[in-house]
Amino acid sequence: MPLLETRGLTKSFxxxxxxxxxxxxxxxxxxxxxxxxxxxxxxxxxxxITGLYLPDRGDILFEGRSLVGxxxxxxxxxxxxRTFQTxxxxxxxxxxxxxxxAQHCRSKAGMWSAILRLPGFRREEERxxxxxxxxxxxxxxxxxxxxxxxxxxxxSYANRRRLEVARAMATEPRLLLLDEPxxxxxxxxxQEMTGLIGRLRDEAGCTILCIEHDMKxxxxxxxxxxxxxxxxxxxxxxxxxxxxxxxxxxxxxxxKRACAKPGEPSAExxxxx
Amino acid sequence: MSTxxxxxxxxxxxxxxxxxxxxxxxxxxxxxxxxxxxxxxPRLRLLAGLALAALVPxxxxxxxxxxxxxxxxxxxxxxxxxxVVAGFAGLLxxxxxxxxxxxxxxxxxxxxxxxxxxxxxxLVLPLVVLISALxxxxxxSPSLRLRGDYLAIVTLGFGQIAGILFLNMDRVNLPxxxxxRPLNITGGPNGIINVDDIxxxxxxxxxxxxxxxxxxxxxxxxxxxxxHLDRSRIGRAWRAIREDExxxxxxxxxxxxxxxxxxxxxxxxxxxxxxxxxxxxxxxFPPNFDVTVLIILYSMVVLGGVGTVWGAVSGGVIxxxxxxxxxxxxxxxxxxxxxxxxxxxxxxxxxxLSGLALLGGVILWGLAVKALLTWLRPAxxxxxxxxxxxxxxxxxxxxxxLNWWMVHPLNSQGVGNIAFAVALGLLLVAYRFKARFQxxxxxxxxxxxxxxxxxxxxQEPSITRMLIFGALLVLMMNYRPQGLFGxxxxxxx
Numbered sequence: 001m002p003l004l005e006t007r008g009l010t011k012s013f014x015x016x017x018x019x020x021x022x023x024x025x026x027x028x029x030x031x032x033x034x035x036x037x038x039x040x041x042x043x044x045x046x047x048x049i050t051g052l053y054l055p056d057r058g059d060i061l062f063e064g065r066s067l068v069g070x071x072x073x074x075x076x077x078x079x080x081x082r083t084f085q086t087x088x089x090x091x092x093x094x095x096x097x098x099x100x101x102a103q104h105c106r107s108k109a110g111m112w113s114a115i116l117r118l119p120g121f122r123r124e125e126e127r128x129x130x131x132x133x134x135x136x137x138x139x140x141x142x143x144x145x146x147x148x149x150x151x152x153x154x155x156s157y158a159n160r161r162r163l164e165v166a167r168a169m170a171t172e173p174r175l176l177l178l179d180e181p182x183x184x185x186x187x188x189x190x191q192e193m194t195g196l197i198g199r200l201r202d203e204a205g206c207t208i209l210c211i212e213h214d215m216k217x218x219x220x221x222x223x224x225x226x227x228x229x230x231x232x233x234x235x236x237x238x239x240x241x242x243x244x245x246x247x248x249x250x251x252x253x254x255x256k257r258a259c260a261k262p263g264e265p266s267a268e269x270x271x272x273x
Numbered sequence: 274m275s276t277x278x279x280x281x282x283x284x285x286x287x288x289x290x291x292x293x294x295x296x297x298x299x300x301x302x303x304x305x306x307x308x309x310x311x312x313x314x315p316r317l318r319l320l321a322g323l324a325l326a327a328l329v330p331x332x333x334x335x336x337x338x339x340x341x342x343x344x345x346x347x348x349x350x351x352x353x354x355x356x357v358v359a360g361f362a363g364l365l366x367x368x369x370x371x372x373x374x375x376x377x378x379x380x381x382x383x384x385x386x387x388x389x390x391x392x393x394x395x396l397v398l399p400l401v402v403l404i405s406a407l408x409x410x411x412x413x414s415p416s417l418r419l420r421g422d423y424l425a426i427v428t429l430g431f432g433q434i435a436g437i438l439f440l441n442m443d444r445v446n447l448p449x450x451x452x453x454r455p456l457n458i459t460g461g462p463n464g465i466i467n468v469d470d471i472x473x474x475x476x477x478x479x480x481x482x483x484x485x486x487x488x489x490x491x492x493x494x495x496x497x498x499x500x501h502l503d504r505s506r507i508g509r510a511w512r513a514i515r516e517d518e519x520x521x522x523x524x525x526x527x528x529x530x531x532x533x534x535x536x537x538x539x540x541x542x543x544x545x546x547x548x549x550x551x552x553x554x555x556x557x558f559p560p561n562f563d564v565t566v567l568i569i570l571y572s573m574v575v576l577g578g579v580g581t582v583w584g585a586v587s588g589g590v591i592x593x594x595x596x597x598x599x600x601x602x603x604x605x606x607x608x609x610x611x612x613x614x615x616x617x618x619x620x621x622x623x624x625x626l627s628g629l630a631l632l633g634g635v636i637l638w639g640l641a642v643k644a645l646l647t648w649l650r651p652a653x654x655x656x657x658x659x660x661x662x663x664x665x666x667x668x669x670x671x672x673x674x675l676n677w678w679m680v681h682p683l684n685s686q687g688v689g690n691i692a693f694a695v696a697l698g699l700l701l702v703a704y705r706f707k708a709r710f711q712x713x714x715x716x717x718x719x720x721x722x723x724x725x726x727x728x729x730x731x732q733e734p735s736i737t738r739m740l741i742f743g744a745l746l747v748l749m750m751n752y753r754p755q756g757l758f759g760x761x762x763x764x765x766x
Binding site: 050052071072073076077081082084088089090091092093097100101102103104105106107109111114115116117121124125128151167168171 | 497498501502505506507508509510512513516517519520521522523524525526527528534538760762
């Protein structure tokens with residue numbers, strides 16, 4: 001049984017079909033890359049899996065269990081975590097708190113035990129802290145020590161990305177969804193992140209589904225690559241197979257007679273502020 | 274401002290960092306104070322505050338002053354509760370005072386001759402907290418769908434409805450009961466009077482001092498509870514929702530549950546405070562729970578710093594005590610002139626000479642005006658006498674000096690009104706000009722302002738209080754938008 005499976009997954013926004021009849025399988029322990037041109041529906045797939053959108057048709061199975069209709073936090077509790085393409089850290093909380101929040105679904109102290117500081121609460125709080133520190137130290141010395149108590153907004157862009165990964169890992173996921181983990185990073189940082197994604201699988205035992213544009217990164221990390229275009233799966237296989245696939249090349253570069261396609265809106269969910 | 278921005282750091286952060294470094298290097302007062310404050314153990318802060326507050330009844334020998342101190346405590350606990358909803362969870366709840374009213378009215382109904390109920394306090398308190406928390410759930414449920422401004426409108430409506438019900442539920446027709454006349458539930462504008470004093474274990478709280486200590490303990494307990502709640506997984510989740518609801522959700526935070534919890538905790542605190550208030554005042558009336566109270570509470574939270582426990586406390590203390598100080602015209606004068614002089618020196622702390630020149634200019638201008646008028650139109654002026662009651666007090670010299678400096682027209686009201694318009698006009702014009710010319714305009718503008726203060730404001734403390742409130746908030750939001758204890762916040766792009 002695959003860890004994650006989507007069957008005939010479809011989602012449209014008004015007249016725009018973002019995802020159409022997508023069948024996707026991710027086996028336990030795999031690193032799968034999701035590629036495709038802008039507006040291909042990659043992020044929408046992530047939003048469907050994490051419960052931010054409700055699919056129009058089709059089913060999403062996690063360890064054989066349907067996720068459709070579950071609240072996002074319930075899906076997180078089942079063991080799926082994600083990062084965001086546009087960073088969504090908790091800007092005005094400290095670095096350590098950012099990661100500690102993610103332990104919310106793995107802890108259960110109630111209001112009264114927090115107010116009265118019962119021994120159980122103290123033990124749990126210490127455990128949450130230790131876990132958060134562990135995940136922050138995963139990135140070497142960058143996010144540790146004096147950084148713990150600094151507000152998250154004081155971090156550099158690359159460090160914010162790292163913080164997002166640490167936060168996602170602190171929910172103790174079995175499946176990690178990374179949405180463009182190297183966007184906006186310089187080549188050196190990108191290379192480092194590539195190595196890190198491998199370590200997340202090997203050391204933390206996490207299965208990873210990753211949206212990535214940088215084909216070097218895709219080549220470096222993926223066991224399998226899935227290419228989307230206009231919400232449809234157009235190719236699947238090893239990096240070489242997909243990279244040489246005619247339809248993939250066409251989707252990225254266009255055919256001679258094809259006109260330039262109009263730009264489509266980003267699939268990142270919007271919140272009202 | 275230094276420009277050595279780090280690679281990958283966005284501009285705002287770089288500027289903030291540079292500002293922080295600069296402040297650190299210059300050893301600025303605010304920065305040093307902040308660091309010293311952060312070093313104090315929170316338990317020590319609370320103990321020191323409690324010790325100081327416990328001394329108040331020994332220093333103050335006037336029941337009225339002690340009542341003010343008691344009200345300060347009640348306002349602190351109210352703003353602590355409001356801080357949970359509006360500060361931690363970031364939900365703009367404008368119906369907050371309704372819970373205060375619900376708590377107070379519930380106690381008044383269950384422990385007064387109104388319905389001949391005299392339930393014991395230890396039973397009523399948990400019950401009322403439960404009732405208010407339930408109402409909090411009711412009001413919180415729309416918050417699951419509404420955000421920002423929309424939530425504010427809905428909650429404001431709820432607050433208004435509650436207020437109207439308190440006022441009009443004195444003639445309620447109940448079906449099926451066949452009462453011979455409409456039922457009087459809230460007493461309408463007459464309120465409910467003769468509410469029982471609080472009795473705990475045979476000990477009756479029947480005078481101001483006893484109530485003061487009761488309120489002190491009550492407020493301290495609320496403070497500790499909310500401080501603990503803030504530093505727990507629940508507090509973190511609340512703040513995460515405030516920062517980014519969607520991200521919080523995907524990180525496993527049950528947003529619905531926690532929002533409702535925030536509303537109920539806030540409502541419960543307000544309800545409990547209402548109980549203490551009703552028992553202490555011995556009566557409840559609808560105006561005790563109107564929009565004015567809400568505005569004052571929000572001012573307290575904003576002034577102290579949204580989302581910080583110590584901010585709610587300091588905001589509560591400042592905004593409860595300041596209006597009382599302003600009641601006494603002599604004291605009000607002291608505060609006004611003190612604030613004016615300190616404000617000028619603070620604004621010109623980098624160019625001390627200009628500041629002193631401005632102060633001197635205002636004084637000389639005043640003397641010139643006085644001399645000119647005494648020479649040309651002596652009939653327009655009067656020379657006020659110092660009332661005998663304060664001739665011996667420590668502010669007599671200040672008043673004497675002021676009387677000598679300031680002109681006192683016969684028709685002080687009319688001239689004062691004109692001067693008010695002139696002062697505002699001059700300030701607005703001065704704002705349009707740059708540097709030297711601006712300072713030149715500041716002199717008559719400030720003089721006109723002190724003239725308005727002497728002729729109009731000092732005589733009418735109720736208006737002055739509101740003006741000072743407003744001016745304080747405007748200044749605060751301009752120079753320190755995060756409030757006294759708040760940390761500067763960044764908006765997500």
